[in-house]
Amino acid sequence: xxxxxxxxxxxxxxxxxxxxxxxxxxxxxxxxxxxxxxxxxxxxxxxxxxxxxxxxxxxxxxxxxxxxxxxxxxxxxxxxxxxxxxxxxxxxxxxxxxxxxxxxxxxxxxxxxxxxxxxxxxxxxxxxxxxxxxxxxxxxxxxxxxxxxxxxxxxxxxxxxxxxxxxxxxxxxxxxxxxxxxxxxxxxxxxxxxxxxxxxxx
Amino acid sequence: xxxxxxxxxxxxxxxxxxxxxxxxxxxxxxxxxxxxxxxxxxxxxxxxxxxxxxxxxxxxxxxxxxxxxxxxxxxxxxxxxxxxxxxxxxxxxxxxxxxxxxxxxxxxxxxxxxxxxxxxxxxxxxxxxxxxxxxxxxxxxxxxxxxxxxxxxxxxxxxxxxxxxxxxxxxxxxxxxxxxxxxxxxxxxxxxxxxxxxxxxx
Amino acid sequence: xxxxxxxxxxxxxxxxxxxxxxxxxxxxxxxxxxxxxxxxxxxxxxxxxxxxxxxxxxxxxxxxxxxxxxxxxxxxxxxxxxxxxxxxxxxxxxxxxxxxxxxxxxxxxxxxxxxxxxxxxxxxxxxxxxxxxxxxxxxxxxxxxxxxxxxxxxxxxxxxxxxxxxxxxxxxxxxxxxxxxxxxxxxxxxxxxxxxxxxxxx
Amino acid sequence: xxxxxxxxxxxxxxxxxxxxxxxxxxxxxxxxxxxxxxxxxxxxxxxxxxxxxxxxxxxxxxxxxxxxxxxxxxxxxxxxxxxxxxxxxxxxxxxxxxxxxxxxxxxxxxxxxxxxxxxxxxxxxxxxxxxxxxxxxxxxxxxxxxxxxxxxxxxxxxxxxxxxxxxxxxxxxxxxxxxxxxxxxxxxxxxxxxxxxxxxxx
DNA sequence: CATGAATGAGGCTTCATTCAT
DNA sequence: GATGAATGAAGCCTCATTCAT
Numbered sequence: 001x002x003x004x005x006x007x008x009x010x011x012x013x014x015x016x017x018x019x020x021x022x023x024x025x026x027x028x029x030x031x032x033x034x035x036x037x038x039x040x041x042x043x044x045x046x047x048x049x050x051x052x053x054x055x056x057x058x059x060x061x062x063x064x065x066x067x068x069x070x071x072x073x074x075x076x077x078x079x080x081x082x083x084x085x086x087x088x089x090x091x092x093x094x095x096x097x098x099x100x101x102x103x104x105x106x107x108x109x110x111x112x113x114x115x116x117x118x119x120x121x122x123x124x125x126x127x128x129x130x131x132x133x134x135x136x137x138x139x140x141x142x143x144x145x146x147x148x149x150x151x152x153x154x155x156x157x158x159x160x161x162x163x164x165x166x167x168x169x170x171x172x173x174x175x176x177x178x179x180x181x182x183x184x185x186x187x188x189x190x191x192x193x194x195x196x197x198x199x200x201x202x
Numbered sequence: 203x204x205x206x207x208x209x210x211x212x213x214x215x216x217x218x219x220x221x222x223x224x225x226x227x228x229x230x231x232x233x234x235x236x237x238x239x240x241x242x243x244x245x246x247x248x249x250x251x252x253x254x255x256x257x258x259x260x261x262x263x264x265x266x267x268x269x270x271x272x273x274x275x276x277x278x279x280x281x282x283x284x285x286x287x288x289x290x291x292x293x294x295x296x297x298x299x300x301x302x303x304x305x306x307x308x309x310x311x312x313x314x315x316x317x318x319x320x321x322x323x324x325x326x327x328x329x330x331x332x333x334x335x336x337x338x339x340x341x342x343x344x345x346x347x348x349x350x351x352x353x354x355x356x357x358x359x360x361x362x363x364x365x366x367x368x369x370x371x372x373x374x375x376x377x378x379x380x381x382x383x384x385x386x387x388x389x390x391x392x393x394x395x396x397x398x399x400x401x402x403x404x
Numbered sequence: 405x406x407x408x409x410x411x412x413x414x415x416x417x418x419x420x421x422x423x424x425x426x427x428x429x430x431x432x433x434x435x436x437x438x439x440x441x442x443x444x445x446x447x448x449x450x451x452x453x454x455x456x457x458x459x460x461x462x463x464x465x466x467x468x469x470x471x472x473x474x475x476x477x478x479x480x481x482x483x484x485x486x487x488x489x490x491x492x493x494x495x496x497x498x499x500x501x502x503x504x505x506x507x508x509x510x511x512x513x514x515x516x517x518x519x520x521x522x523x524x525x526x527x528x529x530x531x532x533x534x535x536x537x538x539x540x541x542x543x544x545x546x547x548x549x550x551x552x553x554x555x556x557x558x559x560x561x562x563x564x565x566x567x568x569x570x571x572x573x574x575x576x577x578x579x580x581x582x583x584x585x586x587x588x589x590x591x592x593x594x595x596x597x598x599x600x601x602x603x604x605x606x
Numbered sequence: 607x608x609x610x611x612x613x614x615x616x617x618x619x620x621x622x623x624x625x626x627x628x629x630x631x632x633x634x635x636x637x638x639x640x641x642x643x644x645x646x647x648x649x650x651x652x653x654x655x656x657x658x659x660x661x662x663x664x665x666x667x668x669x670x671x672x673x674x675x676x677x678x679x680x681x682x683x684x685x686x687x688x689x690x691x692x693x694x695x696x697x698x699x700x701x702x703x704x705x706x707x708x709x710x711x712x713x714x715x716x717x718x719x720x721x722x723x724x725x726x727x728x729x730x731x732x733x734x735x736x737x738x739x740x741x742x743x744x745x746x747x748x749x750x751x752x753x754x755x756x757x758x759x760x761x762x763x764x765x766x767x768x769x770x771x772x773x774x775x776x777x778x779x780x781x782x783x784x785x786x787x788x789x790x791x792x793x794x795x796x797x798x799x800x801x802x803x804x805x806x807x808x
Numbered sequence: 809c810a811t812g813a814a815t816g817a818g819g820c821t822t823c824a825t826t827c828a829t
Numbered sequence: 830g831a832t833g834a835a836t837g838a839a840g841c842c843t844c845a846t847t848c849a850t
Contacts, residue, residue, distance in 0.1 A: 007813060015813080031319040033235040036840060047815045052842065088397060114319055117233040117312070124375065138396075148398045151387035154380075157371055158391050161363030169359055173326065178356075185353035189360050192395035194340075195290060196350045214830065238823055249832040251826080260824065416834065435723040437639040440819060451836045456821065492801060518723055521637040521716070528779065542800075552802045555791035558784075561775055562795050565767030573763055577730065582760075589757035593764050596799035599694060600754045618809070642844055653811040655847080664845065 007053055016054045018044040020068070023061050028107020032062055032114045063122045066115045069108050070126050074133065076101045087141035091159070092187050098163045099178065102171035109172050131156050162190055218256045220246040222270070225263045230309020234264055234316045261320050268317045271310050272328050276335065278303045289343035293361065294389050300365045301380065304373035311374050333358050364392055420458045422448040424472065427465045432511020436466055436518045467526045470519050473512050474530050478537065480505045491545035495563070496591050502567045503582065506575035513576050535560050566594055622660045624650040626674070629667045634713020638668055638720045665724050672721045675714050676732050680739065682707045693747035697765065698793050704769045705784065708777035715778050737762050768796055 007015065022044035026035040037058050041048045055061040080097025084090040102108055116123035134156035141147040147155075166186055170178040178186075224246035228237040239260050243250045257263040282299025286292040304310055318325035336358035343349040349357075368388055372380040380388075426448035430439040441462050445452045459465040484501025488494040506512055520527035538560035545551040551559075570590055574582040582590075628650035632641040643664050647654045661667040686703025690696040708714055722729035740762035747753040753761075772792055776784040784792075 009813075012813065033319060037842080038840080048841095049816065049843080050814060053813070058841070091396070110319070113315055117235060117316055117319075127370075145398060147396050148390075148394070150390055151384055154368075154384045154387035155391055155396060157367045158364040158388055159396075161365070161367035162360040163363070164367070165359045165363035166356075168329075182353055182356045185356035186360055188350075188352055188395075189357055190391075190395060191397040192350070193391065193393045194293070194349050194357060194361075195393040196347060211830080217830080239825085240823075250824095251833065252831055254825070255830070413834075419834080437723060441821085442819080452820095453822080453837065454835055457834070462820070495800070514723070517719055521639060521720055521723075531774075549802060551800050552798070554794055555788055558772075558788045558791035559795055559800060561771045562768045562792055563800075565769070565771035566764045567767070568771065569763045569767035570760075572733075586757055586760045589760035590764055592756055592799075593761055593796075594799060595801040596754070597795065597797040598697070598753050598761060598765075599797040600751060615809080621809080643846085644844075654845095655812065656810055658846070659809070 012053075015044075015046060015050065018046065019051060019054055020061070020065060024065055024069075024107050024111065027062065027065065027111045027114070028105075031110060032058075032118060059118045062111070062115055062118055066112055066122050066126050069105065069111065070129055072105070073098075073101055073108070074130065087138075087144070087146040088191060090137075090141075091190060095163055095166070095183065095187060095190075099167055099171050099183075102167040103175070103177065106172065106175070109168065127160070131160060134160065159190060162186060214255075217246075217248060217252065220248065221253060221256055222263070222267060226267055226271075226309050226313065229264065229267065229313045229316070233312060234260075234320060264313070264317055264320055265324050268314055268324050268328050271307065271313065272331060274307070275300075275303055275310070276332065289340075289346070289348035290393060292339075292343075293392060297365055297368070297385065297389060297392075301369055301373050301385075304369040305377070305379065308374065308377070311370065329362070333362060336362065361392060364388060416457075419448075419450060419454065422450065423455060423458055424465070424469060428469055428473075428511050428515065431466065431469065431515045431518070432509075435514060436462075436522060463522045466515070466519055466522055470516055470526050470530050473509065473515065474533055476509070477502075477505055477512070478534065491542075491548070491550035492595060494541075494545075495594060499567055499570070499587065499591060499594075503571055503575050503587075506571040507579070507581065510576065510579070513572065531564070535564060538564065563594060566590060618659075621650075621652060621656065624652065625657060625660055626667070626671060630671055630675075630713050630717065633668065633671065633717045633720070637716060638664075638724060668717070668721055668724055669728050672718055672728050672732050675711065675717065676735055678711070679704075679707055679714070680736065693744075693750070693752035694797060696743075696747075697796060701769055701772070701789065701793060701796075705773055705777050708773040709781070709783065712778065712781070715774065733766070737766060740766065765796060768792060 007013075019040065022040045023035075026039045026043060030039070037051050038048050040061075041051050044050075051058075051061075055064070077094055077097050080100070081090045081093045084093050112123065112126055115126070131153065135153045138147060138152040138155050142149055142152060166178060166182075170176060170182070221242065224242045225237075228241045228245060232241070239253050240250050242263075243253050253260075253263075257266070279296055279299050282302070283292045283295045286295050314325065314328055317328070333355065337355045340349060340354040340357050344351055344354060368380060368384075372378060372384070423444065426444045427439075430443050430447060434443070441455050442452050444465075445455050448454075455462075455465075459468065481498055481501050484504070485494045485497045488497050516527065516530055519530070535557065539557045542551060542556040542559050546553055546556060570582060570586075574580060574586070625646065628646045629641075632645045632649060636645070643657050644654050646667075647657050657667075661670070683700055683703050686706070687696045687699040690699050718729065718732055721732070737759065741759045744753060744758040744761050748755055748758060772784060772788075776782060776788075
């Protein structure tokens with residue numbers, strides 16, 4: 001019924017942090033639908049009402065969380081691919097960085113995926129943002145001749161798909177880094193495709 | 203407290219069908235968590251109690267639904283790739299068949315994805331089953347020399363990822379078949395990779 | 405999210421009746437704002453959820469109640485004034501019938517008055533309906549020469565005001581029928597006004 | 607747990623004033639039950655805790671408000687009827703002054719009426735005080751022969767009822783002064799009653 | 809005097825499931 | 830086989846009030 005005055009003091013900022021961390025853990029472990037606000041506040045060690053000092057609704061906490069995770073992931077990918085000499089190496093390093101990130105943030109998958117059932121726009125924005133920056137990078141690499149041509153956007157989405165399922169199968173389900181030969185095979189596919197004949201890497 | 207009587211008369215079978223169809227529609231449109239059993243029975247045109255004559259719980263209806271959709275999808279893929287001359291063509295046709303299926307079964311994505319929040323095993327089984335049969339097919343193709351070597355399982359998951367995100371972006375979000383050049387670019391990537399140098403198709 | 409299927413069986417009708425009676429009592433005794441739905445269901449002897457089988461919201465129960473009371477009041481007034489020979493006698497009898505009704509339905513006042521804080525339209529409709537039928541009756545009496553002329557609607561509202569405050573002071577606050585001389589004085593005012601000079605009745 | 611310090615500095619008095627004005631506006635616009643203390647403090651431009659420096663409870667602010675409005679109304683009526691030559695003219699002018707007051711203090715009605723659901727004594731005191739002084743005035747007028755006889759208290763309550771409903775219908779619902787013919791008809795009733803035969807004014 | 813973060817009880821509403829008919 | 834009324838637990842959110850600064 002009225003805009004909440006989002007606490008701004010240092011103490012407030014700290015509480016907000018605790019709440020967001022607790023939300024990530026709970027949503028990740030039990031899912032958004034199965035998590036009660038009271039679960040979050042209990043974990044954060046604050047009263048239930050405090051939650052609503054920082055988030056207008058439970059769903060909004062999810063939104064903030066997903067946006068946060070998107071930022072963190074993009075940051076991790078940038079970091080993880082910093083030393084690469086060419087785009088192919090970026091992809092290789094990126095794949096590993098992604099897996100590492102997913103391993104450390106088991107909750108990412110669940111939190112992001114469930115966001116679509118809460119508010120589709122959260123989910124779409126997450127992937128669209130990711131895809132957009134990915135696409136730009138691929139276009140630049142194409143221009144530099146480091147990648148074969150083709151619709152960069154389509155490539156971006158495909159590569160995201162590859163990474164996503166690799167992460168799902170290993171980081172999430174196995175809770176372990178994929179074995180080297182799987183990583184190699186995945187990268188090989190992504191670099192040279194499945195058509196026979198081309199020389200192989202690795 | 204006792205095993206379900208599972209009606210078996212023709213009338214019963216019809217009711218069960220109506221219920222499952224209604225569940226698919228509701229789960230797909232509003233999500234599992236936001237769908238009440240009463241939404242399903244209302245749509246199916248039966249009383250609320252009737253639901254429990256056919257499904258022990260709401261979650262079980264979801265399980266049956268996902269299994270059903272998995273079967274249908276695999277069937278559609280088999281059909282859609284029947285006339286292919288080699289594995290590459292299978293992949294090409296499979297990609298299109300998948301998109302077509304997703305277009306006709308908009309709910310597939312939501313229903314399957316949300317299943318992991320209800321019972322992870324439903325979700326895992328869905329993808330594992332898909333991946334397993336995919337893997338076998340790829341291995342055979344490799345044996346026939348129609349595909350370059352490498353861990354077939356890793357390939358299968360990668361290819362599933364590519365198809366998944368292509369479907370998400372177009373069939374689900376745009377509710378339209380992807381433009382030809384996107385399909386071409388996607389298939390090109392999957393066939394020849396992103397490394398520069400290889401001759402290109404299309 | 406969906407229209408509720410309002411139970412229609414005899415059993416259902418009975419439950420609805422218990423609920424409405426309990427709501428009248430609770431709203432009347434403690435006020436709408438201070439009455440919890442659980443207070444109502446407890447008094448009615450049903451589970452809390454049952455309430456929502458019959459009323460979409462707590463506020464809607466109030467609406468139904470007010471409408472119900474309006475109907476009852478109008479009925480009581482019609483009954484109570486049936487034997488009158490002219491309009492003046494109708495007014496006299498009506499005043500008494502109104503007091504009697506208020507005495508038997510202590511809750512009427514509180515329930516109706518508080519309705520405006522829940523939804524102004526409930527309140528307005530109540531009085532407008534009352535005023536409208538009152539006005540028509542006054543017009544007819546004027547036409548029959550049983551009443552002096554003048555804006556019948558203004559008269560109706562004024563007379564309602566007189567009755568309202570008489571009821572408030574006695575039926576509600578004193579919980580007793582006003583003393584005869586008060587009734588007489590009130591009726592005298594209403595019949596002959598406060599201007600001096602006219603001969604007086606009683 | 608201890609008596610309120612009731613600030614007494616000029617600054618404190620100013621804050622108290624802002625708070626009371628904000629409370630009147632909020633209670634009037636949204637009702638007591640729907641107004642949060644935070645709504646009041648936000649409107650007053652002070653922190654939430656400040657409210658409790660001036661009022662022990664939210665209900666107490668309402669009490670003070672109602673008492674305040676009673677005083678103001680009585681003052682306005684005195685002012686508005688100052689120049690009248692006889693009691694009938696006082697009534698006429700008083701009716702108009704009341705309407706004007708209600709028009710300027712839309713909130714009066716809601717605030718006063720809702721007070722009964724918070725604490726019946728607030729409400730009773732308001733009307734009793736009004737009726738008592740009204741009664742005294744009528745008795746004096748009767749003694750002067752400016753009014754016909756009869757229980758002055760009953761007359762007072764009746765006249766209050768007439769004014770109340772006139773104000774409700776026009777000042778509050780229509781937010782406009784009643785048309786002249788309505789005022790005339792109302793005054794005519796109050797002066798000469800509804801019985802036929804008497805000479806008519808206007 | 810004033811601030812504003814924190815509290816925690818309480819209320820409305822939803823919904824999966826049961827059961828008597 | 831089917832019905833639909835009833836249940837009651839559970840969860841989101843609001844808000845009067847407190848208190849440390």
